[in-house]
Amino acid sequence: MTDHTSVDKFDVIVVGAGVAGSTAAYLLARQGLQVVLIERGPYPGSKNLSGGVLYTHSLHQILPNFWEEAPVERCITNQVVIFMTGSAHFNIDYKDEAFSKAPYNAFTVLRGKFDRWLAEQAEAAGAILVPRIRVDRVLRGHQGEVIGIAAGEEEMLADVVIAADGANSFLAQEAGLRGRIPTHQVGVGVKELIALPRETIEERFRLDGREGAAYAIVGYATQGVAGGGFLYTNLDTISAGLVMRLDDLVQNKLKPGDVIEDFLSQPMIAGLVKGGKLVEYGAHLVPEGGLAMMPRLVADGILVVGDAAGLGVNNGFVIRGMDLAIGSAAAAAEAILEARARNDFSTGGLGDYAQKLEKSFVLADMRTYARTPEFFSNDRLYHAYPAMLTDLMRQIYTHHAVPREHLVSMFSRSARENGVSLFDLVRDLFSGVRSL
Amino acid sequence: MNIIVCYKPTPDASDIVVRADGSISVERAEWILSPFDLQAVEAGMRLAEAAGGKVMALSVGPRQISNSKLKKDMLSRGPDELYLVVDDALAGADTAVTARVLTQAVRKMGSFDLILFGEGSADLYFQQVGLQVGELLCIPTLNAISKIDLEDGRLVVERSLEDEIEVLETSMPAALSVTTDIALPRLPSLKEILKASKKPVTEWTLTDIDVQGGTVKAHSEIVAVQAPPHVERKKVVLEGKPAEAVQSLVDALQKEGIL
Amino acid sequence: MAEFSEIWVFSEKPSFTAELIGGGRSLLPAVGGRLTAVIYGSREKAEEAIQYGADRVLWLENPLGSEVPVENIVPTLARQIEDQKPRLVLIGTTRRGRAVAGRLAARLGTTVITDVNQLTYQDGELLARHMIFGGGAVRLEKPRGETILATAGLGVFVSPGLGHPAGGDIQKIELVEPEWQVTLRDRKVRMAAPVNLVAARKIVCVGRGVGKKEDLSLVEDLARALNAEIACTRPIAEGLNWLPRERYIGVSGAQVRPDLYVGVGVSGQVQHTVGMSMSRMVVAINKDANAPIFSQTDYSLVGDLYTLVPLLSEALKNRKP
Numbered sequence A: 001m002t003d004h005t006s007v008d009k010f011d012v013i014v015v016g017a018g019v020a021g022s023t024a025a026y027l028l029a030r031q032g033l034q035v036v037l038i039e040r041g042p043y044p045g046s047k048n049l050s051g052g053v054l055y056t057h058s059l060h061q062i063l064p065n066f067w068e069e070a071p072v073e074r075c076i077t078n079q080v081v082i083f084m085t086g087s088a089h090f091n092i093d094y095k096d097e098a099f100s101k102a103p104y105n106a107f108t109v110l111r112g113k114f115d116r117w118l119a120e121q122a123e124a125a126g127a128i129l130v131p132r133i134r135v136d137r138v139l140r141g142h143q144g145e146v147i148g149i150a151a152g153e154e155e156m157l158a159d160v161v162i163a164a165d166g167a168n169s170f171l172a173q174e175a176g177l178r179g180r181i182p183t184h185q186v187g188v189g190v191k192e193l194i195a196l197p198r199e200t201i202e203e204r205f206r207l208d209g210r211e212g213a214a215y216a217i218v219g220y221a222t223q224g225v226a227g228g229g230f231l232y233t234n235l236d237t238i239s240a241g242l243v244m245r246l247d248d249l250v251q252n253k254l255k256p257g258d259v260i261e262d263f264l265s266q267p268m269i270a271g272l273v274k275g276g277k278l279v280e281y282g283a284h285l286v287p288e289g290g291l292a293m294m295p296r297l298v299a300d301g302i303l304v305v306g307d308a309a310g311l312g313v314n315n316g317f318v319i320r321g322m323d324l325a326i327g328s329a330a331a332a333a334e335a336i337l338e339a340r341a342r343n344d345f346s347t348g349g350l351g352d353y354a355q356k357l358e359k360s361f362v363l364a365d366m367r368t369y370a371r372t373p374e375f376f377s378n379d380r381l382y383h384a385y386p387a388m389l390t391d392l393m394r395q396i397y398t399h400h401a402v403p404r405e406h407l408v409s410m411f412s413r414s415a416r417e418n419g420v421s422l423f424d425l426v427r428d429l430f431s432g433v434r435s436l
Numbered sequence B: 001m002n003i004i005v006c007y008k009p010t011p012d013a014s015d016i017v018v019r020a021d022g023s024i025s026v027e028r029a030e031w032i033l034s035p036f037d038l039q040a041v042e043a044g045m046r047l048a049e050a051a052g053g054k055v056m057a058l059s060v061g062p063r064q065i066s067n068s069k070l071k072k073d074m075l076s077r078g079p080d081e082l083y084l085v086v087d088d089a090l091a092g093a094d095t096a097v098t099a100r101v102l103t104q105a106v107r108k109m110g111s112f113d114l115i116l117f118g119e120g121s122a123d124l125y126f127q128q129v130g131l132q133v134g135e136l137l138c139i140p141t142l143n144a145i146s147k148i149d150l151e152d153g154r155l156v157v158e159r160s161l162e163d164e165i166e167v168l169e170t171s172m173p174a175a176l177s178v179t180t181d182i183a184l185p186r187l188p189s190l191k192e193i194l195k196a197s198k199k200p201v202t203e204w205t206l207t208d209i210d211v212q213g214g215t216v217k218a219h220s221e222i223v224a225v226q227a228p229p230h231v232e233r234k235k236v237v238l239e240g241k242p243a244e245a246v247q248s249l250v251d252a253l254q255k256e257g258i259l
Numbered sequence C: 001m002a003e004f005s006e007i008w009v010f011s012e013k014p015s016f017t018a019e020l021i022g023g024g025r026s027l028l029p030a031v032g033g034r035l036t037a038v039i040y041g042s043r044e045k046a047e048e049a050i051q052y053g054a055d056r057v058l059w060l061e062n063p064l065g066s067e068v069p070v071e072n073i074v075p076t077l078a079r080q081i082e083d084q085k086p087r088l089v090l091i092g093t094t095r096r097g098r099a100v101a102g103r104l105a106a107r108l109g110t111t112v113i114t115d116v117n118q119l120t121y122q123d124g125e126l127l128a129r130h131m132i133f134g135g136g137a138v139r140l141e142k143p144r145g146e147t148i149l150a151t152a153g154l155g156v157f158v159s160p161g162l163g164h165p166a167g168g169d170i171q172k173i174e175l176v177e178p179e180w181q182v183t184l185r186d187r188k189v190r191m192a193a194p195v196n197l198v199a200a201r202k203i204v205c206v207g208r209g210v211g212k213k214e215d216l217s218l219v220e221d222l223a224r225a226l227n228a229e230i231a232c233t234r235p236i237a238e239g240l241n242w243l244p245r246e247r248y249i250g251v252s253g254a255q256v257r258p259d260l261y262v263g264v265g266v267s268g269q270v271q272h273t274v275g276m277s278m279s280r281m282v283v284a285i286n287k288d289a290n291a292p293i294f295s296q297t298d299y300s301l302v303g304d305l306y307t308l309v310p311l312l313s314e315a316l317k318n319r320k321p
Helices: A019-030 A057-062 A111-124 A170-174 A198-204 A246-251 A256-265 A267-273 A322-342 A352-359 A361-368 A372-376 A384-397 A407-417 A422-435 B035-051 B068-075 B095-109 B129-136 B190-196 B242-255 C014-027 C043-052 C070-084 C095-108 C213-226 C234-239 C292-296 C305-317
Strands: A009-015 A035-038 A053-055 A072-084 A089-095 A106-109 A128-130 A137-140 A146-151 A154-163 A186-195 A211-219 A227-233 A237-245 A277-287 A302-304 B002-006 B054-061 B081-086 B114-117 B141-151 B154-160 B164-170 B174-178 B201-204 B220-226 C006-010 C034-041 C056-061 C088-092 C112-116 C118-122 C125-132 C137-143 C148-152 C169-173 C183-189 C202-206 C229-232 C260-264 C281-286 C299-302
Touching (some): A009 A146, A019 A322, A035 A111, A053 A057, A072 A227, A128 B190, A154 A322, A186 A246, A237 A256, A237 A267, A256 A267, A322 A361, A352 A361, A407 A422, B002 B035, B002 B129, B035 B114, B035 B141, B054 B068, B068 B190, B095 B129, B095 C095, B114 B129, B129 B174, B129 C095, B242 C281, C006 C014, C014 C043, C034 C043, C043 C056, C070 C095, C088 C095, C095 C112, C202 C213, C229 C234, C281 C305
Parallel strands (some): A035 A128, B054 B081, C006 C034, C006 C088, C034 C056, C056 C169, C088 C148, C202 C260, C281 C299
Antiparallel strands (some): A053 A106, B164 C183, C125 C137
């Protein structure tokens, strides 16, 4: 065991200044703890990529009315789901005025700006932000407990380490909380940021002032690979992209860059981004495994929050990660304060964290969506059902000289043509209802 | 030994926006430290570490230079102290004005053995201020310095000119503008980043350093800052197998009368 | 003071002085005006300046064998400028030239308009044009003050050639003792072979796509086949030191306008392309189809340079005239 007496010691080291890390750092620094927030990128958010939609509830509880000061883009009032096939698409278009007033439901954000602001709140509360440092090891004490971190030759000690280092969390693996993540539990999110004048966006998406639209696209968008497309309006840019399961991508020998280019050239989508200028392109890992994928959350001297804890929901209609990350950070901060009071930072001492997550919306929602990954593996979702829906609409709206068929027989014929049996239909319906 | 290193944070050139009329805007750009200045800082750090001494970083400019991230960033590179002269009147200051203000600040900072400057600023790159400051202070002032050594209290430097490298000797105090190959800047370590927040920062106004209004008057009227002129290019991509593509090129060049 | 009737030029390099004389002369008003060349060197150099077209030479003798560095003449120059108040002093941009200009500026209480690529008149005022933001922008300004200091690089102006009659007005000036001195201890010659990129009609430019120094032979073959001069981007000259600094094209290097520019493994960063963007024809060879250079190219070859360059050299050698 190395002698650590000459090394700096802090109360908490947070690794990763994404939304989970910065929230945890803020909450703990606010209580007077000595907190160091380490980020491997040149600034918080530089290594992050989100669709990105932030559901407001969890941050609102920590920083009430944060939207008044934080760099948020638009508040989402229009939610659209698109079932896409090769030549047609079927949309569900929902707009709610309630969403255009405080406390708002969700905002689109740009991570580079947003994360920076959030980390600044943590700094203002007293946390020390350390950018451009990459943590590569945990330090262990006599009983194997985590007592700090190391970056290259430099070391730093703390009572507790918070692993907030993202979907492919290195620390969680290092600390033995999880093994290597199987590729079917990880998604690849790929996104383009496309610039368009504000007025064009507002006109095209039928938005008033700072209202925003969120589109979820299912079906052809991902060329059969499990996943979906999204399109969100920011102030003067559009975030358009796809989340796809990594193993499927690999198996189908598709490159994310090609799939997204194809997606953006689909007539429905192309029309929405027409005339825009590509400003940024990026890809990022996204936890996809749902509840089944979550690692152990606590070990002696360390706990895991955010994407690193596998907290993410993607049910096709809704993609959530940030609000869950923030919720987990809040639970973690509470647990750490209690552990401090007892001076017990062991698994037992920190164990309240898991319980708090259970009781909060975080794990409750994760449980609700537990079957979602499985549901989304259903191939029919990507081919047959979008085809059937668009078939149906075509039938309804096309008029021939010959008398029209009845809707039900139209529907059963369509189902047969697309290789879907009644049994499949019923089973999928049940599955969908339970998972969504 | 006391070493002063002057630096100039500037708007990040990659955030330049070209307006519809062809003019340039850096309003939304973030201000960053310049790699040229970091090289000078590194040179100063190595000398101070070898000979024993301290490094003081100095910058003058509008309020953007007082950004806490910039201050922390500079201090995490090693300097012991930071001095700033902050005044919006210095926004877009020309080299003569900058040099005069720096000179006044240096006089207030006390004695020094060496003042170091980067090769040029990241935005304008006029490569002037270091030379002007040295001359205003009436001390030996040299540019293009690629190596600095101390020998019995004298300065022995290598100066990289176009055809040759001169080995020159002169006395201290001196002002040196260094080249890009003087020293590879160190990456800020965890320890240095943490220490940075605890180091002393002194911020002065123009009045604090006895600079009168007349000193900051511009010596040049800027008429326009525009995007560079564009030559329309054919952008023909020669396709096909390598041998074919190459032949197409030769044919095209012959046709154009270039060969 | 409306017209620029008294223009001085100075460079420690004679070939440069010739160009500056040409440039200075082109700025003199149609009627009257005098071009003075400041020469630090031998009498022959002073006479040569007259033959390049200087109306007058201020000659500071540099006796053969003297090791007085150029730096030590700054106070002398400053005194002359203060006494005679020329309207414009044009100094050649070499590293030494920059130092002289900067130190003069401090003494005269003015600024220097550096690296101008164009000087013109507009309503009786001097308009200077130069690049900033690493080539990302062009700045136009009107310098103020009694004496304007400006520097210009090689190739901006044209040498008038030794056409003028000899025997002009050569005034010897005396050295003013400088307040501080540098001692020259040693000189290490750099490997530079004389190259004039600015005069080259065809240029083959080496970029980071070329992996090893040994691979330069491929490029040399191509240059031979094209009868072109070899140039490079900054990292090749300054970082890797495969080629001397004189061969580097870019915002702080040479600015060229050849008939043909061929970029081999050049990505096309703006700091480089501003030095060649006015080439008549641009060809680029790069394996990255998204390299910025391709948006500024007339003919693009996307592929492996190790395959394409030898093929190109062959095709050029075998072409029908």
